[in-house]
Amino acid sequence: MGKYKRADRIAVISMTLCNDPCKLYSLGFFAEMFDTAKSTISEDIEIVGSALAQNGGGTIVTVTGAAGGVKYLPIPGRAQVDAFVNKLCGEISQRGRLMVGDYVYTVDLLEDPRYAARIGEILALPYNRSNMPDFVITIETKGIPVALMTARALGVPLIVCRRGIKPLYGSLITTNYISGSTKEIETMSLPKRAIRSGQRGLIIDDYMRAGGSIRGIKEMMAEFGAMVVGVGVVMATAEPKEKMIDEYMSLVTLDEIDEENGLIKASNGNYGDYL
């Protein structure tokens, strides 16, 4: 490895931090990589941090002490968040997304890695500086991409509750919940080894109507002795007003359904209260 100039080091440090959000890198790691002094790396990182602070693309956090180091948090600014949510509302309100049963077609958005990544960064915002969870949890299927990207933004694993009983997973914990779409009692399951008692989980889902699935996930977590640090959803319907859970952050509210014209009115959710 040749001698690096400051600009070279900054390019590599920026990319390394950015590729692994929330992962703590010691100054020694970079000092060794570039065969230079920790004090030089420390100056490099200060430059990266202030450039990002000026630009709004995220934050560099320094953790002091023997086990210390630096990490990158993908923290979009409030203006970026609002602009993105406005765009999301515009997309969702487009003609042709309203299906039978007032269901809204959004998989093309939820499964787009760019949308999912930005949604994940926003849903992670209330938790990446304090109240950090040990894991993100969701229920299959449509919420998995945004839940994974939320977990990525927080540097924690994702846990996916399965619908029904999965006999191949060894010992399971199961719980029942009321499905929002079928109104029937359904079962969800998780391997017993998935969560340890005392761990803290952030519940993420794509869509909430009455909140039955999310209440199911909460009950599942209680069975494991795990704590809920929060609930975040991409979309929540305005009706029913009374949800089965008390607190949740939403990016988009689905206000009104105009079945005659096949349109849905989408507006900014309550996320502002959490930022």
Place this chain on the structure above:
Amino acid sequence: MGKYKRADRIAVISMTLCNDPCKLYSLGFFAEMFDTAKSTISEDIEIVGSALAQNGGGTIVTVTGAAGGVKYLPIPGRAQVDAFVNKLCGEISQRGRLMVGDYVYTVDLLEDPRYAARIGEILALPYNRSNMPDFVITIETKGIPVALMTARALGVPLIVCRRGIKPLYGSLITTNYISGSTKEIETMSLPKRAIRSGQRGLIIDDYMRAGGSIRGIKEMMAEFGAMVVGVGVVMATAEPKEKMIDEYMSLVTLDEIDEENGLIKASNGNYGDYL
């Protein structure tokens, strides 16, 4: 926005490119951001590119012409790929992962965003310079995180085939396949609007035994008039040797199952042939 120094610009350019793999940014975009000349930005980007080339963290590609610009491709070097796959084999071979029916418990790895991201980068490798797909396609559930991260590394959307018939998705295309675990004929479905005729798709899944699900996805794509550019899986079993599909790239081969001791022998898959 204040005046930026070179080191500041390089930090922000690196982070911006890295946050959105395969997205093409024009030089004008950065020139405007920093209120400077395109030639200056061009020099900055050359520095970022050569620092990365020296370090092995990825590649900066310059696209010339009026619609040109630069993009970041997350291209791990061969040594990094081998080291990661070795680690993955070690994890999979650990005691306690072998379940009944020779099923291997891997959701803790597949749902970890760091593992999923690196797996996605590797599965994307044969396709990010040429033979680029229009989308990545998988079937729910366990393969979704790695398929999403493959799509992210390629800068294309993900499409998730659903098991069974999803009545809420509007008009559907359905196809049948033989499930590897139940040996029964199952149905998968996709909304008619999900794929356009002539589009090119990369099939990604977490696990392949005989290849029934993947053949199902291939048949599904044929129904849409879409082309398969390739197949990539995280793990493939050595047995049966005869698969229902001809060509696939795998990271890990599950060689032998030692039921008495609850162990599985995992070795490096055939990915070397594709890199």
